[in-house]
Structure formats: structure tokens, C-alpha cells
Amino acid sequence: ERVPAAVLEHLERLALVAFGDAEGVRRLREAVRFAERLRHVDTDGVEPMDSVLEDRCLYLREDDVTEGNCTKELLKNAREKIEEYFVAPPGNIPLPKLEERETFEQQS
Amino acid sequence: EGPLQVSAALREGRVGAVELCQRCLARVRGTGFLNAYISVAEAAALRQAEEAEKRYRRGQPLGILDGIPVAVKDNFNTAGIETTCASNMLKGYISPYNATVVQKLLDQGAVLLGKTNLDEFAMGSGSTDGVFGPVRNPWSYSRQYKEKNPPKSHSENEDSEWVIAGGSSGGSAAAVSSFTCFAALGSDTGGSTRNPAAHCGVVGLKPTYGLISRHGLIPLVNSMDVPGILTRCVDDAAVVLGLLAGHDPKDSTTIQDTFKPFELPDSIDIRKLCIGIPKEYQVPGLSSEIQALWSKVADLFKDAGAKVIEVSLPHTPYSIVCYHVLCTAEVASNMARFDGLEYGHRADMKQSTESMYAATRREGFNDVVRGRILAGNYFLLKENYENYFVKAQKVRRLIANDFVKVFGSAVDILLTPTTLSDAAPYVEFIKEDNRTRSAQDDILTQAANMAGLPAISVPAALSKRGLPLGLQFIGRSFQEKQLLSVAKWFEKQVKFPAIQLEDMKRHDCSVLQHQKSVSSL
Numbered sequence: 054e055r056v057p058a059a060v061l062e063h064l065e066r067l068a069l070v071a072f073g074d075a076e077g078v079r080r081l082r083e084a085v086r087f088a089e090r091l092r093h094v095d096t097d098g099v100e101p102m103d104s105v106l107e108d109r110c111l112y113l114r115e116d117d118v119t120e121g122n123c124t125k126e127l128l129k130n131a132r133e134k135i136e137e138y139f140v141a142p143p144g145n146i147p148l149p150k151l152e153e154r155e156t157f158e159q160q161s
Numbered sequence: 162e163g164p165l166q167v168s169a170a171l172r173e174g175r176v177g178a179v180e181l182c183q184r185c186l187a188r189v190r191g192t193g194f195l196n197a198y199i200s201v202a203e204a205a206a207l208r209q210a211e212e213a214e215k216r217y218r219r220g221q222p223l224g225i226l227d228g229i230p231v232a233v234k235d236n237f238n239t240a241g242i243e244t245t246c247a248s249n250m251l252k253g254y255i256s257p258y259n260a261t262v263v264q265k266l267l268d269q270g271a272v273l274l275g276k277t278n279l280d281e282f283a284m285g286s287g288s289t290d291g292v293f294g295p296v297r298n299p300w301s302y303s304r305q306y307k308e309k310n311p312p313k314s315h316s317e318n319e320d321s322e323w324v325i326a327g328g329s330s331g332g333s334a335a336a337v338s339s340f341t342c343f344a345a346l347g348s349d350t351g352g353s354t355r356n357p358a359a360h361c362g363v364v365g366l367k368p369t370y371g372l373i374s375r376h377g378l379i380p381l382v383n384s385m386d387v388p389g390i391l392t393r394c395v396d397d398a399a400v401v402l403g404l405l406a407g408h409d410p411k412d413s414t415t416i417q418d419t420f421k422p423f424e425l426p427d428s429i430d431i432r433k434l435c436i437g438i439p440k441e442y443q444v445p446g447l448s449s450e451i452q453a454l455w456s457k458v459a460d461l462f463k464d465a466g467a468k469v470i471e472v473s474l475p476h477t478p479y480s481i482v483c484y485h486v487l488c489t490a491e492v493a494s495n496m497a498r499f500d501g502l503e504y505g506h507r508a509d510m511k512q513s514t515e516s517m518y519a520a521t522r523r524e525g526f527n528d529v530v531r532g533r534i535l536a537g538n539y540f541l542l543k544e545n546y547e548n549y550f551v552k553a554q555k556v557r558r559l560i561a562n563d564f565v566k567v568f569g570s571a572v573d574i575l576l577t578p579t580t581l582s583d584a585a586p587y588v589e590f591i592k593e594d595n596r597t598r599s600a601q602d603d604i605l606t607q608a609a610n611m612a613g614l615p616a617i618s619v620p621a622a623l624s625k626r627g628l629p630l631g632l633q634f635i636g637r638s639f640q641e642k643q644l645l646s647v648a649k650w651f652e653k654q655v656k657f658p659a660i661q662l663e664d665m666k667r668h669d670c671s672v673l674q675h676q677k678s679v680s681s682l
Binding site: 106114147149 | 519
């Protein structure tokens with residue numbers, strides 16, 4: 054079953070990861086085909102399980118500040134920064150369409 | 162020798178912590194061709210050893226692990242030491258903090274030798290898919306293996322027969338197996354500690370989910386990841402477990418119950434035990450050798466007076482598919498943090514935030530990681546969420562319930578194989594792609610992660626090819642004491658042979674520096 058090109062494009066935008074080539078698309082198809090086997094399991098009346106610790110309560114801690122003030126350490130690992138800010142390129146600009154998209158449609 | 166014996170030697174002054182550290186560091190250098198280590202923190206380790214030696218001289222060691230060299234898988238944050246996850250995305254990343262388990266080891270005086278190699282971001286079952294190259298199983302260089310695999314001709318490259326260490330904690334397993342350290346941390350999401358333990362002939366413990374803190378362990382699947390413990394014997398695993406287990410306020414998925422460290426009894430009454438043999442673990446790919454070993458060990462328990470019965474975990478055939486969906490979904494979420502902005506690799510793209518993120522992620526992640534992110538996002542799409550992600554969560558409950566039923570029916574411990582066969586030669590292993598391999602290799606180990614149960618792989622015998630075969634015990638939640646007691650009893654019965662490593666120096670050729678690409682072999 055083909056995964057529609059529109060979905061592939063949508064996935065790339067959501068994941069911010071490119072398929073790279075036809076191999077990447079094939080890999081996704083395989084992954085989806087593999088997952089289809091789940092259909093054979095009867096899960097009527099079964100609740101989804103989020104955590105194996107679901108029988109225990111999540112707990113709250115006291116709302117006290119116990120650590121922090123580590124701006125310098127945290128900024129050390131960033132490549133681009135100004136004063137205490139991380140610097141990003143301009144936002145609100147959608148990802149450009151890749152020319153490779155046409156080849157994906159043909160090959161997948 | 163393990164921490165317990167070495168600790169005694171340190172206390173009695175038979176060896177100094179600094180000398181011990183130097184010997185281990187020399188061994189790390191001498192086994193460089195195994196590629197088990199990504200970073201070696203020589204100066205820091207020697208400093209830690211000096212501090213430990215001072216404490217021993219004052220007669221005030223911090224505990225059993227004081228002065229004991231250990232290694233940590235490179236997906237645990239270590240302050241001041243590079244943490245790469247064997248990925249370009251984190252090359253050069255120096256963490257500002259220690260993972261809780263690392264801090265606990267250091268607080269006990271353990272000497273951190275370095276960070277061990279793995280599959281990129283712990284995705285894989287061979288430790289072959291990291292950017293620093295594959296890990297070689299030390300047993301490839303053992304007399305036991307060489308006797309059974311003589312080189313076919315003088316001209317044939319002796320190194321082409323080496324076997325994989327298993328994964329994804331292959332570096333940690335190889336480090337322990339080759340005597341460079343006395344214990345190592347791994348991680349286990351689908352079997353990543355138990356699989357390499359079985360292949361490298363060491364003990365690999367996956368604790369119950371919620372027992373040991375994951376704070377600082379770079380997450381793969383938050384609902385299944387646990388730190389794993391690799392040692393040369395079961396007693397050592399119990400010692401390390403005792404120091405690491407317990408509630409951590411920084412990890413809200415650790416349980417609040419007080420953990421009481423325990424010593425394992427030297428003998429247990431096997432007649433009181435009921436061992437379950439899950440019939441669904443008799444999977445098609447299981448080698449006849451492992452089948453026979455599994456049977457033989459079941460008989461061993463029976464002859465010692467234990468009740469050994471066949472049990473059923475009917476949803477086992479679906480556990481790999483279920484894992485595939487849940488794992489990729491959680492990975493898609495967890496890998497979203499790598500965007501180049503705050504840490505890690507950043508692409509030289511300035512057009513827009515999104516294009517910078519996309520370029521960073523294309524440059525930083527290998528195919529395996531990117532493939533899982535895309536698949537995970539697919540399963541999480543609105544139109545797919547119910548049919549894939551939620552469906553998998555329901556199947557997860559069925560798998561977990563299978564175990565509840567079996568353990569509720571008076572079965573104490575399950576006995577299963579850990580892997581399908583002994584370690585494959587690298588040239589064979591890389592013929593299949595990562596996902597296919599992981600799906601095959603994880604089959605016996607990952608249901609325990611689904612259900613959050615503790616499990617341990619113990620070396621059981623050597624294969625026809627002279628390589629280690631491990632067997633797995635799975636226990637009840639938070640019943641590590643019982644699990645390890647049974648494992649220890651078994652270990653004593655088996656008397657697994659020590660690896661006979663030949664002279665290392667011949668193999669330490671300069672050709673085998675850290676490889677930057679997996680394909681160069």
C-alpha cells in the first residue's frame with residue numbers, strides 16, 4: 054500500500070526529518086506493514102496501558118526551589134547565543150518544498 | 162574477580178587503588194581494537210583513584226565500590242566527560258550534570274574509567290550502528306573461539322572472523338568481559354543489557370521498571386527504559402543494584418518504597434521453587450544448541466527438586482509488533498528535543514528555524530534513528546492514533562496480564578533463552594538491516610520491558626563455536642532478591658568457563674583507531 058505523498062510531506066514537516074531518498078520511504082512502508090499485524094489481536098474491552106506503574110499514585114513534591122542558577126553551564130553547550138539568549142534563525146517561515154518530492158511520488 | 166574480592170584486596174592493602182586504576186587503564190589501551198570505549202577519562206580516573214587510596218590509608222573507605230574501576234554506557238550524562246550516544250548529534254556535547262546513577266557510583270568512590278560504545282541512541286541489537294564504529298566481542302579473540310574457528314589460510318585477514326558483542330550496550334558488556342573494569346552500566350529498553358551480556362559471557366541485569374532512577378539517562382522509550390547492570394558474576398550485580406536502587410525525587414517514575422539492599426544467600430532451597438517454561442518462547446529462529454541447553458537447564462532445576470512446569474504467555478507472538486509501534490512513537494517524541502538550538506550539533510543553516518532544525522537533524526541522526534522518528538510520527542498521526550498507538554497500548558496490557566496470570570499461579574521464576582543463538586560474525590550480522598535484526602533479536606527479551614519485570618541473563622555454556630550462550634530468568638516485579646538468588650544458585654551449578662584471552666598486543670594495530678564510519682570494515 055502506498056503512503057500518499059501528501060502524508061509523506063506532512064510527516065517530514067512534523068518530524069523535521071527528511072526521508073532522504075526512496076530507501077527512507079520504503080523503510081516507512083515496511084514499518085507500517087509490520088505494524089498491521091496488530092489488527093489480528095482482539096482487544097475488545099481492553100484498556101490501553103500507559104505505564105506499568107499505573108496502580109501507584111503519582112506524587113507531588115513541595116513547591117520549593119531547590120536548584121537552578123546554572124545559566125552559564127547551560128549556555129556552554131549552545132553554538133549560537135547572545136548574552137543569556139539562545140539565538141535561532143527567523144521563525145514563521147515554512148519549510149521550502151523539496152525538488153526531490155516528485156521523485157518520491159514516482160518511486161513509492 | 163569482582164568488586165567484592167577486589168574491595169577486600171584494597172582494604173587489606175594488597176593492592177592500591179591507583180595501581181588498580183593504572184592496570185585497568187592499561188588494559189583499556191591494550192584492548193582498544195575491541196572499540197568498547199568511546200571516551201576514556203584517564204586523568205579524572207587517576208584523581209578519583211588517588212582520593213580512594215587516601216581514604217583506604219585512613220581506614221575510611223566509602224563502601225564496597227570505593228576505588229573500583231567502572232565504565233558507563235555513553236547514553237548516561239556525565240559531568241565534564243563527553244556524552245555522545247554514539248551519534249553525530251551529540252559529538253562534543255559535555256554534560257553539565259551527572260545522571261543520578263553515575264552520581265551514586267561516584268559518591269561511593271567508584272573510579273569512572275570512561276564511556277562505552279553503543280548503537281546510535283541505543284537503537285540496535287549489535288552495537289554496530291554507532292558513529293564510532295562497531296564493538297567487537299572479546300570472545301572473538303579467545304582461545305576457545307580460535308580453536309573452533311582456525312583461519313582458513315595464512316593470507317586470510319585474521320580479523321574478518323570477529324563476532325559482534327550484541328547490543329545496544331555492547332561496549333559495556335565487552336568492557337566487563339575483557340577485564341577492563343569490574344562493573345558497567347548499560348541501559349535496557351528491549352533487551353539492550355541482557356543481549357550483549359549473553360553474547361559476551363557476562364551477567365546482565367534488567368531491574369524492575371521504577372526501581373532505579375532514569376534521571377540523566379538519555380531517554381529512548383520513557384515507559385520501558387531502565388539502567389542495566391553488567392558484571393562478571395551475580396553477587397557483583399547484587400552489590401551494584403544495592404547502591405543504585407531507590408527513589409529519586411528527580412525521576413517521578415521511581416517508586417517511593419524504601420529499598421533495602423540485600424546480600425544473596427550462598428544456598429537456597431530449590432525444592433521450594435516453581436520454575437515456569439513459557440512455551441511461546443520456543444520461537445522458530447531458536448538455534449538447536451540453545452534449545453538443548455534450555456531443556457538441559459530445566460532438567461537441572463527439576464533434578465534439584467524444583468517444580469518445573471510449562472506455562473503459556475499467549476500474546477508473546479505480538480510483543481515485537483507492539484514494541485515496534487510503542488517504541489517508534491516514544492522515540493519520535495523523545496528525539497524532538499534535538500534541534501541544534503540549546504546543545505549538540507547545529508547545522509549551518511540560517512534561512513529559518515524549521516530549515517535549521519531539519520538540516521541539523523538530517524546531519525545529526527543516522528538512518529536508523531531517522532527511520533524510527535518517521536515511523537513513530539506516522540503512528541501518532543490523528544488518523545492513525547487509535548489504530549496503531551492506542552491499539553499497541555491495549556496489546557501491551559494483554560502482554561503484561563499474561564505475566565500477571567502466570568506469576569499469580571504460584572510460578573516464582575520464568576526460565577527462557579536470552580538470544581536466538583550465539584554471537585554472529587560481524588560480516589553476517591550487517592547483511593540484514595537494523596530493524597529486521599532488532600525484531601529478530603529482541604523477541605526473547607523485550608516482553609519483560611513491556612511488563613516492567615526484572616530479568617537477568619546469566620552465562621550458561623559455550624556454543625559449538627566456542628562462544629558464550631546465556632539463559633534468562635524473569636522474576637516478579639520488585640522481587641530482585643528472589644530473582645538474583647535463583648540466578649546465583651544457577652551460576653554455581655554451571656561453572657561457566659573464564660575467557661582465555663590471548664596476548665593482546667599483537668592485535669592492537671593502529672589501523673583500528675576509532676572508526677568514524679560503520680562501513681569501513
